[in-house]
Amino acid sequence: MRRLLLKNLVSRPVTEAAPKPDDAALAELAADVNHAARRKLGRSLSIREVDAGSCNACELEIHALNNAFYDLERFGLRFVASPRHADVLLVTGPVTKNMREALERTYAATPDPKWVVAVGDCAADGGIFAGSYAVEGSVSKVVPVDLYIRGCPPDPVTLLKGLLALLEGA
Ligand code: SF4
Numbered sequence: 001m002r003r004l005l006l007k008n009l010v011s012r013p014v015t016e017a018a019p020k021p022d023d024a025a026l027a028e029l030a031a032d033v034n035h036a037a038r039r040k041l042g043r044s045l046s047i048r049e050v051d052a053g054s055c056n057a058c059e060l061e062i063h064a065l066n067n068a069f070y071d072l073e074r075f076g077l078r079f080v081a082s083p084r085h086a087d088v089l090l091v092t093g094p095v096t097k098n099m100r101e102a103l104e105r106t107y108a109a110t111p112d113p114k115w116v117v118a119v120g121d122c123a124a125d126g127g128i129f130a131g132s133y134a135v136e137g138s139v140s141k142v143v144p145v146d147l148y149i150r151g152c153p154p155d156p157v158t159l160l161k162g163l164l165a166l167l168e169g170a
Contacts, residue, residue, distance in 0.1 A: 036167035044076035048086035054093025
């Protein structure tokens with residue numbers, strides 16, 4: 001035991017170092033999303049995340065937008081708890097049969113104008129769950145989709161780029 005402790009004290013961590021943050025580029029991208037939202041809506045963007053059946057890795061990346069590193073709220077973008085306060089529904093996962101009605105009701109409860117963004121390969125075409133007895137399939141089979149952000153999972157910067165493309169194309 002003592003030998004193991006000593007070995008752990010002198011050996012280097014086996015985990016890989018995190019990628020170097022590019023703060024300036026990130027700040028510029030998030031600020032662009034905020035400006036685009038203010039041009040389109042006259043205010044900042046409110047986002048409701050809907051997990052329609054994902055493996056949760058897409059959620060980890062979406063949650064990262066709120067962590068101390070990305071800290072999306074400093075740019076005025078915020079996640080809201082109710083679809084009634086949302087402009088954008090970020091939907092992840094293939095839509096499972098159990099989540100179909102919940103997604104339909106969430107969509108109906110979101111006021112116009114609203115956008116639906118399908119996040120991840122599963123949301124786009126069912127991904128690795130395509131053909132499963134438990135899923136309906138892609139998000140577009142249940143609600144209209146305005147933008148797809150591909151990836152398994154897409155990282156936070158890709159998510160921000162997607163939101164910017166959505167607002168600029170709207
Ligand atoms: S796209 Fe990948 S990470 Fe996202 S829910 Fe599907 S399997 Fe999980």
